[in-house]
Amino acid sequence: MASQMLDEILSIPAVVERQNAEVGRIYREIGRRLRAADPRAAISNARGSSDHAATYLKYLLEITIGLPLASVGPSVASIYGGNLRLAGQLCITISQSGASTDLVMLQQAAARDGALTLALVNEVESPVARQAKLLAPLHAGPERAVAATKTFVASLVAAATIIAAWSEDDALLSAIEALPNPLQAAVTLDWSPALAAVSAASSIFTVSRGPGLAVAAEAALKFKESCRLHAEPFSAAELRHGPIALPGPDFAALLFVPRDQGRASMAEAEAALRGTGAAVFRCDVEGGDLPVVAAPHPLLDPICQIASFYRFVEEVARERGLDPDRPPNLSKVTVTQ
Incomplete structure (x- = not known):
């Protein structure tokens, strides 16, 4: 009998095809809005697999746009109550559930401290999703296996699309549209x-x-x-x-x-x-x-x-x-x- 994990892995090409068709325009609009906002720097707010997706986003952002991105420990806000000087910067939260208290608290602190907040989240009714200024729904569907697979890939696709639109890279945007077949x-x-x-x-x-x-x-x-x-x-x-x-x-x-x-x-x-x-x-x-x-x-x-x-x-x-x-x-x- 196939595992739930395997079923979700095999669904990845269809997930990406659905992303492109149904929410790709949202990602592209976010990219255009970020280009207009022109933040001075960015921070990421994530744990586990989502933090690895933030690493991918970091390299794309720094390579293509030249904007530095630093990973900030959510405990800076949730445990230590620190105040970050983030005026004119961008806070990017990546999460499958959007429900973890520390991620919510860092996003709130970033907004309070002057950052524009962007969330890449699968659960669009979650606290992180509801409170973000800009929301990029991962649109991966329910993920029942404990190990994240399709939501991680969806995070990378959302990140790449946003960066491609931000940097006006038509070749990368076209490549993302063509991604489902190679993934199959x-x-x-x-x-x-x-x-x-x-x-x-x-x-x-x-x-x-x-x-x-x-x-x-x-x-x-x-x-x-x-x-x-x-x-x-x-x-x-x-x-x-x-x-x-x-x-x-x-x-x-x-x-x-x-x-x-x-x-x-x-x-x-x-x-x-x-x-x-x-x-x-x-x-x-x-x-x-x-x-x-x-x-x-x-x-x-x-x-x-x-x-x-x-x-x-x-x-x-x-x-x-x-x-x-x-x-x-x-x-x-x-x-x-």
Whole structure:
């Protein structure tokens, strides 16, 4: 019997097609409004998978528009009652449920301190959604599996569309419209050559650069919550700053290789990891150990990569005798303060 998680992974292409058709215009209008508002800087407000989506947004915002985005800990507002000087800035909250107390409180504090607030949220009747000045509904439909999959992809698509409209990048907008077909191919790819080594690994590194770092972080989280495997995400640039001392023959590593200026450093990281004896799997549209679908635009490659990874991680969970729909000690909506 298929898991709920697998059903939701296989629905990703349809989710993105529905997003483009039904709420893409909202994302584009938000992009135009942000271009007119011209904020001086931005902060993100998110936890878990949504925080990884914020990493993707950060790189797109900084690469294409030149606007710096900093991740602010929600506890600055919810626990410490801090006041942030945010006049003329943008606060972006990303959340599946929009219900966590700490996210609500930071968004409220940001608005009070002068920021324009934008929320990317699946539950449009949630406190975060209702209180945001600008709302980008993820429109992914109910997500019942504990592990977020389709809502994470929907967050990336919403972020990319907003940035494409903000930067007036027609090529990126067209590529987003064409994304459902590559995603349909991505969720069917076979990563079984990595199944045995990854399922038996004592620990896993997930590695990328730039926008792909969001996928590395999301992959590491999914190994932990769905497979009970310890995993850590790293930028390829960080491996030499200490972490490369850890891997050995009992390790595995997944490298999510971008089609941009980060490729060279990924090759260096791959060589270093293979030198440790770890089982290394390169995920690269230009040829690697595991197949990857090329997105219609290089900035969208992480979306296709994570879709293929999700299919794989669900298989790893079952290989390890686990129920991917019922990870221990977790619930679908996490409320923190």
